[in-house]
Amino acid sequence: MQHHFGDFAGSADYVVTPELMHAVNVSIALGKPLLVKGEPGTGKTMLAESIASSLGKELLVWSVKSTTKAREGLYVYDTVQRLYDSQFNEGDVADIGKYIRLGKLGEAFVAKEQPVLLIDEIDKADLEFPNDLLWELDRMEFYIHETKETIRAKNRPIVIITSNAEKELPDPFLRRCVFHYIAFPDKEQMKSIIDVHFDDLEANLLERAMEAFYEIRDVRDIQKKPSTSELIDWIRALQISGVPAEKIAEYLPFAGVLLKKNQDIDAVSRKLGLQKKG
Amino acid sequence: MRSVANLACRKRAETVFIEFFYHLKEQKCNVSLTEWLDLMDALEQGLCGPSLVDFYYLCRSILVKSEAEYDRFDRAFALYFRDLKDATEIPEEVFAWLSDGLQRTKEELMEKWDPLTPRYGLEELRELLAQRLEEQKERHCGGNYWVGTGGTSAFGHGGFAEQGIRIGGEGRYRSALQIAEDRQFRDFREDEILDPRQFQVALRRLRQYSSTVPTEKMELDIDGTIDATSANGGFLKLAFEKPRKNTIKLLLLFDSAGSMLIHSRLCSALFQAVDRSTHFSDLQVYYFHNCIYEHLYKTPRCLRGEWVDTEWVMGNLSSEYRVILVGDGTMAPTELFAPGGNCMVGLFNEIPGIQWLKSIKTRYPHHIWLNPIPKSHWDHVFGHQTLGALSELFPMYELTVEGLTQGIKKLLSDQER
Numbered sequence: 001m002q003h004h005f006g007d008f009a010g011s012a013d014y015v016v017t018p019e020l021m022h023a024v025n026v027s028i029a030l031g032k033p034l035l036v037k038g039e040p041g042t043g044k045t046m047l048a049e050s051i052a053s054s055l056g057k058e059l060l061v062w063s064v065k066s067t068t069k070a071r072e073g074l075y076v077y078d079t080v081q082r083l084y085d086s087q088f089n090e091g092d093v094a095d096i097g098k099y100i101r102l103g104k105l106g107e108a109f110v111a112k113e114q115p116v117l118l119i120d121e122i123d124k125a126d127l128e129f130p131n132d133l134l135w136e137l138d139r140m141e142f143y144i145h146e147t148k149e150t151i152r153a154k155n156r157p158i159v160i161i162t163s164n165a166e167k168e169l170p171d172p173f174l175r176r177c178v179f180h181y182i183a184f185p186d187k188e189q190m191k192s193i194i195d196v197h198f199d200d201l202e203a204n205l206l207e208r209a210m211e212a213f214y215e216i217r218d219v220r221d222i223q224k225k226p227s228t229s230e231l232i233d234w235i236r237a238l239q240i241s242g243v244p245a246e247k248i249a250e251y252l253p254f255a256g257v258l259l260k261k262n263q264d265i266d267a268v269s270r271k272l273g274l275q276k277k278g
Numbered sequence: 279m280r281s282v283a284n285l286a287c288r289k290r291a292e293t294v295f296i297e298f299f300y301h302l303k304e305q306k307c308n309v310s311l312t313e314w315l316d317l318m319d320a321l322e323q324g325l326c327g328p329s330l331v332d333f334y335y336l337c338r339s340i341l342v343k344s345e346a347e348y349d350r351f352d353r354a355f356a357l358y359f360r361d362l363k364d365a366t367e368i369p370e371e372v373f374a375w376l377s378d379g380l381q382r383t384k385e386e387l388m389e390k391w392d393p394l395t396p397r398y399g400l401e402e403l404r405e406l407l408a409q410r411l412e413e414q415k416e417r418h419c420g421g422n423y424w425v426g427t428g429g430t431s432a433f434g435h436g437g438f439a440e441q442g443i444r445i446g447g448e449g450r451y452r453s454a455l456q457i458a459e460d461r462q463f464r465d466f467r468e469d470e471i472l473d474p475r476q477f478q479v480a481l482r483r484l485r486q487y488s489s490t491v492p493t494e495k496m497e498l499d500i501d502g503t504i505d506a507t508s509a510n511g512g513f514l515k516l517a518f519e520k521p522r523k524n525t526i527k528l529l530l531l532f533d534s535a536g537s538m539l540i541h542s543r544l545c546s547a548l549f550q551a552v553d554r555s556t557h558f559s560d561l562q563v564y565y566f567h568n569c570i571y572e573h574l575y576k577t578p579r580c581l582r583g584e585w586v587d588t589e590w591v592m593g594n595l596s597s598e599y600r601v602i603l604v605g606d607g608t609m610a611p612t613e614l615f616a617p618g619g620n621c622m623v624g625l626f627n628e629i630p631g632i633q634w635l636k637s638i639k640t641r642y643p644h645h646i647w648l649n650p651i652p653k654s655h656w657d658h659v660f661g662h663q664t665l666g667a668l669s670e671l672f673p674m675y676e677l678t679v680e681g682l683t684q685g686i687k688k689l690l691s692d693q694e695r
Contacts (some may be wrong), residue, residue: 022332026325030340037345079500080516083507087514174313174343181345197560261496 007055014050015044015193021181024051030178031273033119033137033159035169041227043193044162050119051158060157062104073105074142074151083191096146097249105136106151124164130173138176176205185228187214197232204245209235212249218260221267226258233257243246300561302341306356309341316340322487330359332444346556375555477551480682484689485524485557527560528552529595533605534578535568537661541650544677545604548648562595568609569631570638580622588634592641600689601638601645604677607668608651608661614668635671646685647672653681 003216006023009016017023024047036044052059062073078099081094086093102110110115122130136142140153161177163169185193187210214232217225226234234257243253252258252268259265282688302309317340320326326336334355494517502517509515530552531589538545552561564574564586573585613631620627627634639645647668652660653676659665668674673688675681 008660017340019335022335026320026336026339029323029325035343079503082687083503083514083516169343170543171308171343174312177343178339178341181348253660 002274007049009054012027012177013197014046015189016047016050016187020047020180020182023178027178028158030192031156032162033177034176034180035161035162035163035177035179037179039184039225039227041229042182042184045118045120048116048160050114051160055116055158057158058111058113059118060104060108060111060115061118061120063120064122064125064129066124066126068129070125070129071103072135072144073103073119073133075102075103075106075144077146081110097149099246100147101143102151106132106142108152108157108225109140109142109151112154113146115157117159119159119161121164132168134176136171176221184217190228190231193228193231196236197240201235201239203243205238205248206235207243209238210247213258214253216268219268219271221271222264224260224264229260283693286461299357302354305350307341307347307351307354308343313341318337322536358602413490452541463470475544477679477682478555480679480686481551481555483683484526484528484686486526490684495520523559524557527593527595527599528562529559529599529601530561530563531570531601531603532563532565532573532576532578533568533603534565534580535609536610537568537606538650541606541677544650548604548682550679560599562591562599564591567606567622568605569613569619570634571625571631572634582622582624592637597642599642599644601642602685602689603645603647605647605649605651605662605671606651607665607674608659610661610662611663614664632667632671635668639671642690645672646688647674648677648681648685649674650677652676
């Protein structure tokens with residue numbers, strides 16, 4: 001064991017719930033990827049950064065896009081470069097290894113020290129994507145056909161996988177993960193999160209802003225609920241502009257920071273009976 | 279010393295543990311043996327603190343893989359441990375269960391499922407078991423194996439349900455049962471209502487890949503390149519091929535009559551999901567009012583003139599389109615069966631609605647009907663006669679994530695008339 005259980009306890013700039021902390025430590029101890037889901041803005045991506053910084057490990061980020069293929073995380077064989085080199089007699093074309101570039105997962109495997117690997121937004125890729133990585137994540141190794149070489153993890157990386165979506169991750173994949181759903185922080189937790197971001201926040205302003213924020217989130221008709229990062233931006237805007245705290249609930253200044261859709265702003269105004277003002 | 283009472287206690291504890299596994303399965307928690315063994319692995323490594331709360335979180339993080347399942351798990355957990363308390367009133371038994379029952383259970387499970395899990399050798403397990411039994415001699419039944427230096431058992435007197443158990447953080451005291459009974463994840467249950475994203479995810483299954491779709495040739499074709507290069511006298515010539523794309527075309531027909539109003543949230547969720555799905559090769563949406571006649575409307579308001587001829591649609595959209603009809607299917611019987619049944623003022627249909635629907639069914643072999651009315655109400659809802667007739671005509675599914683998923687399977691299955 002490289003780790004003692006309970007090594008991860010959050011970091012200075014990231015507030016972690018005991019449940020999440022527990023899940024992280026279980027995943028590290030069992031050597032299984034931790035799959036983290038939750039509403040946008042609940043700090044899924046930041047979790048990996050926090051783990052890396054608090055355990056003093058290197059962080060490798062594999063941002064998944066709709067076009068990402070599982071193989072790209074392992075390695076890419078640059079055929080075109082090799083063909084060009086052979087054309088112009090440049091470099092040693094016989095050495096295929098020169099044209100193999102490791103992807104993020106490959107990098108994590110060959111890293112000298114145990115790294116933290118973040119596979120971000122895995123749900124964005126094609127439905128088969130997670131299944132294509134089963135073997136690699138399970139065995140922590142893969143085979144490069146071109147060089148007949150097996151890349152095996154020197155140190156089993158700590159793998160954190162984030163996802164926004166609900167159901168599409170295949171069962172065999174899920175069975176191999178430790179899972180945690182980050183619930184939207186309650187007022188208590190939110191206060192400690194905000195504390196991390198602000199040094200000199202007036203208590204009254206915070207109180208009023210939080211009240212308004214949770215009221216907005218409770219409005220049923222809005223399509224995109226404001227998240228933590230929007231709340232932080234909003235409080236910052238309120239703070240800089242010096243809006244008096246008692247005015248916040250009255251006309252919701254800078255509502256556009258919280259709500260990104262016009263219909264949502266309308267719905268909230270209707271529900272909360274806001275006064276009209278710019 | 280190992281007493282008879284001790285053995286009896288162990289026996290009970292083992293049963294308790296195996297029962298918990300089957301209890302979870304019975305409660306439809308999708309727990310696989312792999313995950314169960316992982317849990318035991320974790321317990322063996324001492325990843326579980328002395329409290330039931332730790333045990334609850336450990337179980338949940340390993341056994342449950344979706345927030346939609348959290349609620350089910352919470353209920354199963356609460357139910358099981360409540361029953362246990364009522365049935366036995368011996369909290370120590372739970373200790374024994376956690377510390378010793380594990381090995382035996384593992385072994386029992388292994389014997390049953392050995393071929394599935396080559397990870398653990400039976401011999402190894404026997405050894406571990408023997409080792410445990412050795413240890414067992416030293417302590418009395420229900421020893422504090424799992425208890426930290428604090429000494430007091432978290433499962434102590436008074437039952438673990440009532441007593442608050444510390445889970446860390448600043449003075450937050452809650453018991454596992456309280457957490458489980460809170461059921462704060464009930465909104466995520468899949469058989470209940472949902473947001474567009476869930477539909478979107480379900481819709482993503484509606485796909486069929488092929489490289490015959492007219493797109494640009496974007497992917498490097500290595501074999502082609504080698505051929506082309508050879509043919510080019512050894513000078514490099516790159517060849518590209520088309521990427522494989524989804525070929526599915528979708529025709530969505532939405533009922534937007536007044537009776538659908540109460541389902542508007544649900545329908546809007548589905549509509550948004552379809553709208554956001556970019557993976558279809560083509561998507562056409564039309565609306566109708568209760569039933570389909572000569573016209574299909576271009577907007578949900580179903581205004582006169584804002585329409586196309588139903589025949590035009592059938593003529594222009596080929597039979598490879600998958601058709602999803604969305605509607606409650608409830609209307610006056612005349613609206614479906616009689617000429618002139620169209621309830622829109624000033625419109626008279628020569629052909630009864632059912633005939634139009636039949637033509638659509640014949641024209642498009644892949645078709646389903648999604649109904650926002652819960653299936654359990656189909657037989658006695660107001661307008662159940664027409665709903666019944668329609669469900670005979672079209673494979674009908676509830677408009678839920680599960681219903682949509684089943685429906686999509688149907689749409690993808692082989693031609694069937």
